[in-house]
Amino acid sequence: xxxxxxxxxxxxxxxxxxxxxxxxxxxxxxxxxxxxxxxxxxxxxxxxxxxxxxxxxxxxxxxxxxxxxxxxxxxxxxxxxxxxxxxxxxxxxxxxxxxxxxxxxxxxxxxxxxxxxxxxxxxxxxxxxxxxxxxxxxxxxxxxxxxxxxxxxxxxxxxxxxxxxxxxxxxxxxxxxxxxxxxxxxxxxxxxxxxxxxxxxxxxxxxxxxxxxxxxxxxxxxxxxxxxxxxxxxxxxxxxxxxxxxxxxxxxxxxxxxxxxxxxxxxxxxxxxxxxxxxxxxxxxxxxxxxxxxxxxxxxxxxxxxxxxxxxxxxxxxxxxxx
Numbered sequence: 351x352x353x354x355x356x357x358x359x360x361x362x363x364x365x366x367x368x369x370x371x372x373x374x375x376x377x378x379x380x381x382x383x384x385x386x387x388x389x390x391x392x393x394x395x396x397x398x399x400x401x402x403x404x405x406x407x408x409x410x411x412x413x414x415x416x417x418x419x420x421x422x423x424x425x426x427x428x429x430x431x432x433x434x435x436x437x438x439x440x441x442x443x444x445x446x447x448x449x450x451x452x453x454x455x456x457x458x459x460x461x462x463x464x465x466x467x468x469x470x471x472x473x474x475x476x477x478x479x480x481x482x483x484x485x486x487x488x489x490x491x492x493x494x495x496x497x498x499x500x501x502x503x504x505x506x507x508x509x510x511x512x513x514x515x516x517x518x519x520x521x522x523x524x525x526x527x528x529x530x531x532x533x534x535x536x537x538x539x540x541x542x543x544x545x546x547x548x549x550x551x552x553x554x555x556x557x558x559x560x561x562x563x564x565x566x567x568x569x570x571x572x573x574x575x576x577x578x579x580x581x582x583x584x585x586x587x588x589x590x591x592x593x594x595x596x597x598x599x600x601x602x603x604x605x606x607x608x609x610x611x612x613x614x615x616x617x618x619x620x621x622x623x624x625x626x627x628x629x630x631x632x633x634x635x636x637x638x639x640x641x642x643x644x645x646x647x648x649x650x651x652x653x654x655x656x657x658x659x660x661x662x663x664x665x666x667x668x669x670x671x672x673x
Contacts, residue, residue, distance in 0.1 A: 415654070535627075
């Protein structure tokens with residue numbers, strides 16, 4: 351059979367579906383073609399201290415960064431505060447082991463969970479909810495630290511029905527002007543924490559208005575529901591009816607206030623090449639700063655972004671490859 355002859359006049363063109371938050375086809379085409387070390391190239395609009403590094407395995411760098419900052423503050427007798435994403439047992443168990451091995455006093459350390467699930471009426475999940483974020487942080491970080499070294503339980507903060515209206519103020523007051531470090535990773539819709547591209551956060555579209563929004567309860571973007579149905583906490587099986595529809599989340603304000611930000615882009619489908627984060631990573635690092643790609647807010651601040659080589663790999667239309 352003869353090869354198909356591509357006639358430019360018959361090119362199939364279309365607009366993305368309505369639910370897709372970022373639809374600029376020119377930007378998508380540009381970043382889609384980027385790969386490898388190209389992703390480290392600076393964009394003219396980046397903050398001078400916004401840095402992107404492509405490396406084999408960035409996960410140990412995240413663990414080392416959190417540990418070194420925590421240890422340094424402890425040795426100086428200073429308070430130290432971390433905004434943390436969940437669930438991340440593969441980060442928190444090694445972090446706790448390092449704390450225990452080097453006998454680091456965590457009595458002045460404060461942990462802040464970025465977010466927590468909520469039901470359709472905005473009722474935030476309790477710490478007993480097995481798929482919950484506070485549940486994971488307490489089980490895999492707090493309780494992994496030697497009792498004589500760990501922080502008091504009152505230093506472990508997470509969104510609840512009682513505190514969500516004041517959660518940003520609590521973070522600001524406890525950390526005295528902003529958490530010492532905020533650790534994040536972009537979601538399929540480009541979110542950080544559950545700052546999704548949704549009306550509650552987008553508002554009028556004004557950048558300053560968006561960046562100053564505090565913690566709140568939101569109805570999640572459909573892509574966020576789909577993404578989390580592939581997480582181990584929900585069985586990795588597309589069980590979208592089992593994922594809560596709403597969540598409590600920190601706001602852009604809390605990320606902007608942080609004294610340091612670190613983001614890792616390395617999520618794949620259980621160790622395979624398949625990854626919903628591969629295109630999202632390119633958009634969040636090299637797309638325009640917009641609430642339709644929430645993680646692009648990091649481009650405006652001092653931030654370390656580490657992208658795994660697997661996520662930085664090129665991709666294209668592979669006709670013989672399925673799901």
